[in-house]
Amino acid sequence: MSHVGVGSRAVMRSVAFLTAGVLAVPALAGCTSEDPSGKPLAGPDIAAADRARIADGGTLRWAVDSVPDTLNTFQSDADATTARVAQAVLPSLYRMDETGRPVRNPDYLESAKVVETEPKQVVVYRLNQQAVWSDGREIGAADFAAQWRALSGRDSAYWTARNAGYDRIEKIERGASDLEVKVTFSRTYADWQSLFTPLYPKGVMGTPDAFNDGARRKLKATAGPFTVEKVDTKTDEVLLAGNPRWWGRPVKLERISLRAVPRDERVSELAAGRLDLAEIDPDTAEQVAVAAGPRDSGTGTPLMGPDRTPAEDAPASPLAGAQGRTAAQALRSWAVANGSDEEAAEEEVLAREKRREDLAKLERRQKALSGFEVRKSLEPAYTQLALNGAEGPLADERVRRAVARALDRGKLAEAVLGPLGLPAEPLGSHLALSGQAAYADGSGALGDQNAKEARALLADAGWVPGGPVKEGGEKAAGAEKGEDGKDQKRSAGADDGTYIVGEDDKNDDGNDGNDGDEGSNDGKDRADTDQVSGKNTAQGGAPGAYAPKGTAAPAGSVGVPLAKDGKALTLRFVLPSGPGSEALWTVADRISGMLEKIGVGTDIAKVPDESYFKDHIASGEYDLALYSWPTTAFPATDARPVYAKPVPSADGSLNVAQNYTRVGTDQVDQLFDRAMATLDQEEARDLLRKADARIWAAAGSIPLYQRPQLMAARKNLGNVGAFGFRTPVYEDMGFLKKGAQGAPPPATAAP
Known part of the structure; x- marks a missing residue:
């Protein structure tokens, strides 16, 4: 799945016009007896094993997205x-x-x-007396001071991404x-634990x-379980050695070999x-799951969705697809291959040989993949729908x-996580994930779907x-641009200015959409709903019929395109087009339908991955977009620039x-500023x-x-595997000794 800005805290998080008094949030402030932070929806899935069962030696070959341009996490690239x-x-x-x-x-520490x-x-840090840099020098105050001076923002000669x-x-x-x-701090700082991780030597x-420039391709001194042996741009590899x-x-x-492998090539590798x-x-x-088989007895495939039987979810074997023939088809193939029509027989013989080769190839592939398994969890990151509020209807x-x-x-x-057998819970916070201290479901401030x-x-x-749409005005809602620039999909309207009259006023679940608005305190949500009563009062015509161009819709019709000042309400929905973006396309399609x-149309544009963020998201060339943010243990510091009010x-x-x-x-x-300036953790939450x-x-x-991860x-x-929130412990990773078995996958935490 394509995303932007997802990484550890060391990578900069790159990749509300509300008047006072409108919103009351007593229930969202953590004042109830029950802790609203909840539990993580999924734990790590890393085949945890005692170190005694891990063999010494070996090279772990680990696919990554890229060989980094810099080894300095505090630089913008x-x-x-x-x-x-x-x-x-x-x-x-x-x-x-x-x-x-x-x-x-x-x-x-x-x-x-x-x-x-x-x-x-x-704050006083007392260091482990054994902690030394790889050149033998003790880690100490000089390293802390050098990092502070570089990242303080006082010297513009340092090209820092954040301070x-x-x-x-x-x-x-x-x-x-x-x-x-x-x-010693000049101002109180609640997130002081976020500092000096990672810590670089004073030489950097x-x-x-x-x-x-000094730490872009090499690090002369390190102080972890591994060192950087080489960064090879020719082989697209970063090699780490003990x-x-x-x-x-x-x-x-x-050793650990981090090799850049495109997502769409990884299964072959x-x-x-x-x-x-x-x-x-x-x-x-x-x-991989089909080739590997179940990870335990009788629980279905690793990707089986919740509340489904194995028969419903177990994917068909690729080998069956390669064979691809019923008994009748096989008999017909034999008859043609042995028939009197020599030309047809020759073609069928060649086709049968090709099928045998394909089947043999798939069998070899399945056998190779059977040595792997899928380990799954949820990342410390979330996908959001972004609405550009700078201009246009939004x-x-x-x-x-x-x-x-x-x-x-x-x-x-559910569309994304359900088929993977992961908890399909909608996220309730912009700042934290379920299980983290700052988490609470704040979506009630907006209101439920209605x-x-x-x-x-x-x-x-x-x-x-x-409403009537001007000739030559807005293009039809929902036209999806492909890479050739041609329309691929439409939603909520027709290009001749007609509209489609809906049948009723029901949501997807069949109710009348009037679920109440218990979480909303905004008076604007209490608008007179008589004009949108949901009853089709049009005289004559069947539901779904086309009305003449320019005819106003009856009050309360569902799915009727909206217009204002002669322009249709159509939002440009920008998505990445590259491999791994299929889940985003599915989500975008569902959003467009909703x-x-x-009466809101969408104009979907799929753009190249390399230009998606820079030329569209960062530059504001979109109305709607899907991208992801990481979450950290320090939202007061790390989330503030994501939600800070833009300034001229x-x-x-x-x-x-x-x-x-x-x-x-x-x-x-x-x-945010108050949360960052208090050392009272409960008050900060x-x-x-x-x-x-x-x-x-x-x-x-x-x-x-x-x-999903x-x-x-x-x-x-x-x-090693899907770590979830947990920071990897590199010294414990390795290959099991012969005959040793990994631990079973952990049970998924209840929502």
Whole structure:
């Protein structure tokens, strides 16, 4: 699945006009007795095994998306592979646990405490006395100070991607001993645990030249279980080797080869025996699952959806497709091949030989893939529908809210996650995932799906059902642009200006759409619904008939295209076109159908992956788009630039930071700032939940579902696979000893 900005916290998260008093959020502030953060929807699936059962040695061949342009995670062109390398070779003072919360890493830290809060916040880090760089030098205060100076933002010669948190540090000093580092903050900083992970040696951070260029292709000193042996752009490989100075638990693997392999080529590389581990798309996962067979006794295929029998979900064997013949067809083939028509017989003999070759090839492929299994979880990332509020119809908050309230997010999550056997729960927060401390379902601030109230919001904004459309005006709703520029799909209207009269006022589930709006406190959602009563009062004609061009629709008709000032309400829906985007296409198609029911058309445009983000999302050339964000344990710091109110720059342009929907409010910014400035964790959680409720109400982006994580792994690989929230522990990864078995897959946590 294509996405943008997903990676560890080390990679920058790249890749609401609401008046005060409108929204009340007492229930969203975490004031109930029950913890609203819940539990993770899925745990890690890594074939956990005791280290005693892992063999020493071997090379783990791991597919990645790219060979990174830089090994410095604090530069703007760092990517997910940069972060993966940093996790293996550099100090991480804190790791994420299985619930997505930070935990101290004892390999580097004996302790870290806030020792003073007045007059200023002071944190003292006590380092593991064995912690050294690969060149033999002890990790110490000089490394902390160099990283602070480089990332503080005070010296523009450092080409940094971010400085959040480091800009709040006043000074760094040696503590009572060489093992202590004392950090004094100029302003209180709640997310101080996010700092110095990863930690680079002072040789990388000490000067602008070293920072900007010295760590792009090599790291002279590291301090993790592995070191960077080489970065080879010719073979598209980053090779990591065990660190001989590593002081922690001995590394099991001899090497890790991170090789760039396109997503659509990974199944072939797995079958050819050139990979041991690869993140894969659902189609590849199905092939691997069929070849591997069940992972335990009698529970169906690994991808079987919930509440379905194995017979319903088990994919047909590819071998049957290769054979592809019934008994009658086989008999006819034999007859033709042995018949009197020599020309037909020769063709059939050749065809039979080709089928035998294809079958033999598939059998070999299946046998090769049978050594793998699919390990699955949910990523610490989510997919959202972004609504560009900078211009066009979606600049009106009422239109954004109407679009959001037309969506059945449960059905969208089910479309992606259900077939994979993963919990298909819609996401309730922009800032955290279920199980994380800041999580609470804030979607009630927007309101439940309600087509009737969505149409009322659109009517209040002046969008008239079935209104006349000017000649030569807006193009028909729903025209999907292919790479040849031709229309491929239409929704909610016809290009001759006619409209289609709907049959009733029902949602997908068959109700009348009037589910109430218990979660909404916005008076605008209480618009008079008589004009959209849902009853077709048109005289004559059958439901679905075409009305003459320019005829206004009867009040309450469903699916009638809307227009205003002679222009149809059609939204440009931009999607990536490359391999792995199929799930996004499915979701977009479902969204288009839901919007069609309230009279909103969509014009779907699939664009090349390489231009999708830069030329469309970041530049604002879209109305609707699907892309993903990672979540971290530090939402006050990391999520703020995603939802901060855009501000004008000196040259008159709009500085949007990472808020590509261009929707933000002063209230949200203030709540983030207050959460970042309190050391009371409960207060910080409440402030973040309030911020999230206001982000929901502004409807600039609609979280849909937590992203699936599917990994093809050799069956004899232990402690590696779909990690979920958990930070990988590289020294524990390896191949099981002969005869050892991995642990069974963990049970999925209940929603």
